[in-house]
Amino acid sequence: xxxxxxxxxxxxxxxxxxxxxxxxxxxxxxxxxxxxxxxxxxxxxxxxxxxxxxxxxxxxxxxxxxxxxxxxxxxxxxxxxxxxxxxxxxxxxxxxxxxxxxxxxxxxxxxxxxx
Amino acid sequence: xxxxxxxxxxxxxxxxxxxxxxxxxxxxxxxxxxxxxxxxxxxxxxxxxxxxxxxxxxxxxxxxxxxxxxxxxxxxxxxxxxxxxxxxxxxxxxxxxxxxxxxxxxxxxxxxxx
Numbered sequence: 436x437x438x439x440x441x442x443x444x445x446x447x448x449x450x451x452x453x454x455x456x457x458x459x460x461x462x463x464x465x466x467x468x469x470x471x472x473x474x475x476x477x478x479x480x481x482x483x484x485x486x487x488x489x490x491x492x493x494x495x496x497x498x499x500x501x502x503x504x505x506x507x508x509x510x511x512x513x514x515x516x517x518x519x520x521x522x523x524x525x526x527x528x529x530x531x532x533x534x535x536x537x538x539x540x541x542x543x544x545x546x547x548x549x550x
Numbered sequence: 551x552x553x554x555x556x557x558x559x560x561x562x563x564x565x566x567x568x569x570x571x572x573x574x575x576x577x578x579x580x581x582x583x584x585x586x587x588x589x590x591x592x593x594x595x596x597x598x599x600x601x602x603x604x605x606x607x608x609x610x611x612x613x614x615x616x617x618x619x620x621x622x623x624x625x626x627x628x629x630x631x632x633x634x635x636x637x638x639x640x641x642x643x644x645x646x647x648x649x650x651x652x653x654x655x656x657x658x659x660x661x662x663x664x
Contacts, residue, residue: 469653478556478642478657479593486651524592528653535598536646537583538653542592 437462441525441541448515449549456510456544458525463506466528469538470499470510473522482523483510487530515548522546552577552647556656563633563663570629571659573643578623580646584616587640587658596641599626633663 438461448454458468467486471479483492483499485508491500498511512519522545526538553576563569573582582599597605597618605618620626630637643656 467651471655476560476640476658476660478554479655481652481654484652526593526653536581537595537598538593538644540592 437465437527437529437539439525439527439539439541441523441544443544444542445545445547447547447549450515450517452515452548453511453513454515454546456512456523456525456546458508458510458541460506460508460527460539463503464530465503466530468499468501468508468525468527470497470508471524471526473524473543475522479524512546515546517548517550520546520548551652552579552645552654554643554645554654554656556643556659558659559657560660561662563661565634565663567633568629568631569633569661570627571641571643573626573628573656575624575645577647582620582626582646583644584618584626584628585642585644587642589639593642596628599628630661633661635663637661638663 440459442457469484470482473479485492485501496513501508522543524543525541528538555574557572584596585593586596587593595608596611597607599605599618599620601620617629640658640660642658644653
């Protein structure tokens, strides 16, 4: 069974710092990997999607990388802002229809950016 | 992309009652899912909502407790039946768009059972 782990569980940084969130998964056979943001008590907002054949994706101050063979992904946030404070979730999708299409989630990294 | 509207956004319910959560997508989608997020935990898949047929449930979830409907390609409901305080969670609807690549989520329903 796919296990997704996110480190650290919580992170507090001063505004302006660059930071890295880590995600690892036990089964390298994945279809894609998504990073989400979740504000307290709310739903999930998709940040970046990386297909299994890709190495990285960028959106604004966010950059996500994928090393499928080692079962790792990182989310890099540049020049962090207080508005970035949220929980960041990593999720992987199984490789094919036989395994289903639903995502396997990590427990998330709770990020606090202080002014 | 897809915009998913979920309602209610939150509710406080008495134990023993049932609540139906609605999920509306602004475009036709290939697949829809229901997840549960218990306090302090990550998301757990409840079931895949199949259009025009019975939902496919994950281990630990049963139809009598969580009946699901999906009458068309844009709408689904999840009912939480005979609720107990242990059902207090955030329930989230998700959809896969064309090409079944990127997953989108509704804003969630925060359920508290007292």
